[in-house]
Amino acid sequence: MGTQATADRHGRTVLLAVPNAISRRLLAEAVAAEGHRTLEAATAAAALEAAQRQPPDLAVIDADLGGMEPQELAHRLRTLPGATPLSLLLLAAPGSPLPRGEAAAQFLHVLSKPVEPAELATWIAVPLAPVPRVSPAGSRKPCVLLVDDDALQLKCVRLQLERAGFTVAPAAGGREALEIAADARPDIVVSDVLMPEMDGFQFCQAARRNGRLRNVPVILTSNHYVEQADRRLAAQAGASGYVCRAEGIEDMVRTLRDCLGRSAPAPALRSDEQLAAERQPRLARLVERQAKQLAAAERRNLAQGFVLRELSVISEALARHEDIEPVLQELLASCLESVGLSRGVLYLRDPDGLPRLRAHHGGQHILSQAVQCFGKPAIVNAVLAGTEPRLLSTSTKPVEAEQEFLARAGARSAVLFPVRAQDETLGALVLLSSTNYLDQADWMPFGRTLAAQLGQTVALSRALRTARESEQQARSVFEGVNDAIFLTDDSGRVVDANPAATRLTGYPLDILKERNILQLVPDHSRRGLLELFATYRRTGTISAEVPLTTAGGEERTVLLRGNRVRPGVHAHVATDISEQKRIERQVRLLAFTDRVTELPNRTALRIQMERALKKAQESGQPLALLLIDLANFRDINSTLGHLNGDILLMQVARRLIKNLHEADVVARVGADEFAVLLPRLAQRADLEGPARKLLDALRPTIVLENVPLAVRAHMGIAVFPEHGDDAEALFRHAEMALFQAKAGGRPYVIYEPEADPNAQRRLVLMSDLQQAVGRQQLALAYQPKLNLATGRVGEVEALARWNHPKFGLVPPNEFVGLAERSELIQALTGWTLGTALRQAEAWRREGLDLGVAVNVTAHNLRSAALIDQVEELLKSSTLPPERVTLELTEGALIDASGQTLRTLQVLKGMGLHLAIDDFGAGYSSLSYLRRLPVDALKIDKSFLTAFPDPSSKTIVRAAIALAHELGLKVTAEGVETPEALEVLRSWGCDHAQGFLISPAIPGAQFAGWLRASPWGNGAANEPTEAGGPRALSA
């Protein structure tokens, strides 16, 4: 550290016990400017502690230091163990009570605030200057008669001489000196030359005639350079020496020591007239020089002090200014102008650390000079990097770089000060002069103080601005967000709310503030919310869907997230998800209910079956699926009209419901087919009772249009686990049993495997599947997905085909199902992924940038093997992971938790895209979509196939809206007509897939097809789907 380095020259330490941080900092700068080390303390206790660590040589004590009287602190500092002789300066505001008597005597001097740097410099120089001692300690101290009309100067020199080992007898003028000479019995006399009444030469001559002083050597002193003529005249007047005070106290002590004991020379001039004639021109010249210098120094000091005083007052006001930096220009100009400096520039560092010119003074040309200085930035940078100022002057032999800097700045002298605050260099202040004016020593403390003050001001302004901005930001976020924010106390009482909260609730702020957040919740949900809050108190966080009642009595659903902001204050953010919930409900209703009977449809039943199967697997309880077919329904429909047919269906549904338990599920699964799921079968034998009961319930005639109708129903039954362990198998087997019942004219049939011709085929397929991969019976075909925004094909879905030597093409559903049951599924998925990735790479080499989508099953997700496979494949592939999509059936995601969710998250983390396949055909909780790391969903083709039906349209449209709401892309599958494509496009659907575009195409033929199609042109240029903005144009 620079301070340390300069301090080492003298090794003196100054303790500053000053409460005001800025004053203390300014004093420290001034002390450092004199090359001393500082200890800073804001309190008496801190001062004592600092002094204990490092005994100071000088202490400056603020009279307003709290906690202890200054004289008490002075005393304690002096009596600390290991304390060195300590000089004390008292710092007092004008008019503040000062210590008197003995207490006051402890202090060398009282400095009045504000302290000008030059004044401080003088007062710290007195006790701290290294002074050679005149004689060994202990011997009698020689006595100096010190004559000076300037009381301040008298006091300063006296102190210095006393420290040098003299005793001093002060006299305010020649006459007084002659009077006290007899009592003081001086060994030597030191007299100022320029004194009123009797000047130094006259006094010297008078001393030669004085009985007491006749042989006592007299040393004359003046503040200025001593010319030869002066020395000659002094010698003629009988002086033993002539010392310039500006040379320093060492010079004077040396001269005194040399002259001590020698007898005084006899004066060469005998007459007063002679002396008068000689001394007049000398004095005139001295006076002239002194007057000139005094005037300049005084003006300068006055101006500097004034500027600094003013600056400290206005800078804080300025710092509170919106942004001080624009007014720095004015500030710098006025400061420099006031002290008579014509040029100066201020650089402040930008956030990147580079200095930028922020203010300049000295007319337009200074700008170009200031910028030119950057041509040689090493000097500015050196100042920025350090803590010390740097004086450049043509009079002090500047090094080459300095010379160049001065030349570029058009200056003969320059001082650069680092502008610092809180141990950070904010910039640099550069004072420039076209003369060597800046060599004057008092520019150092001035510049240091100015730089320090500027630094404090800028730092304060920046801190205030940051605080203001963050407060404004927080406020504007609070005011501007669409989410309602309620600030509450611990009890839930609202203490503040933002405009969105008043909009959401319909209550004005003053009414909201009278409420507890619990009062905003409808009665039926209050208990639930109380429980939530109980959890909140334990965990400190809340996130739940909660209903809110508005002032208008409307119920809105919000996602409520709460957090403790600080003790006693809680922020509850409520996002209105009513619309989303409404869409969700509607999609659910449309997707999962039969429009006629409003019973669950086949999709909903499958979901319920998946759940029930999971439970049954855990409990080991059997489960039964009953399929009921209405044999004569088609006839009724065609004779009585489909409206009556629908009414008949309603009545059948109603009778089924009436005869079942709450937990049982009734669904309409086909035009004339109902299904009943009995999930709580104690044992297989309990099955026949309910089966008969249901058939009996349907037997009574139903009267439509006054026509009594007898419904003929058949039932096929499959039981878990006996006839299958998944929904697919149970359905197939129940269908088979139903077929047998109808064929055999029996009311119901329970599935019998021996009677099922398909069972044979499955056994063969299962055993052949293992070899199919190796024997190249498996192949992939690719179905293009059209990007509706760009009109290009950017991705394909890979579909596995199995050409069995005996059965021919085996449908994917069938062999994938078999593979899942035999654990072959991992090998199958691995093969599919590998083949698809290699194909995509091959296309890339041909210049086609196509992403590939591969289907993944629930079984894949339940093991970690898929992750290893994907990782392995991506490692050896040049295809970016985001060009690979894994399509997951909704079934695979049911109750996605544990391993499944972890697998999804890892895959997502690897950069892959995840899409939900067959959306609408098997998912239960749409809100669950939010928690899954998926990017897209594919609407099941059954909706598109039934597209002319208005309810299908509603579902598709709502599903698109919902997906976009959740930030997901949407692919519509099964697009078969240009009209459907157009409608989808107008609804903002992202992708379309279907026969209209193309069926799946073997890999080898795909590129050819794409080039010939209207969608392939420039497909290679299609932007990657990943995260790209959705094109707005249709």
Next chain:
Amino acid sequence: MNGETILIVDDNEVNLRLAKALLVRAGFHVLTAGDAEQALSLLRGVQPRLILMDIQMPGMDGLTLTRLLKSAPATRDIVIVALTAYAMKGDDEKAYAAGCSGYLIKPIDADTFGDEVAAFFTPLPPPHPPGSQAPVLPA
């Protein structure tokens, strides 16, 4: 039944027709509306004693419409009975919360529907959870 006016609000056309037929047969005067908007415009001209409200409809749903009617002085006293789909179990609680006096499950039972609706006109209110507002009927 003594010509009381009933409004049925349901987007399921088949159900609307069936319910209307059954209620007309039971002696009620029946109005029908396919959505909330139609219902509101009908209610400007007539004041039914009871509304059968399908609570799950596209556009403004039945629960919202119920709250709206219950908050307006002119329609506050109309008894509203929710029609909830068997597929949407759990809607009954919401129906009470919105101000319904009871609920009937769809699909409706042709044999009993007329009686079930008529029960809401008897002086004894149908069972409803404590705290919800009982229908106030003039004698």
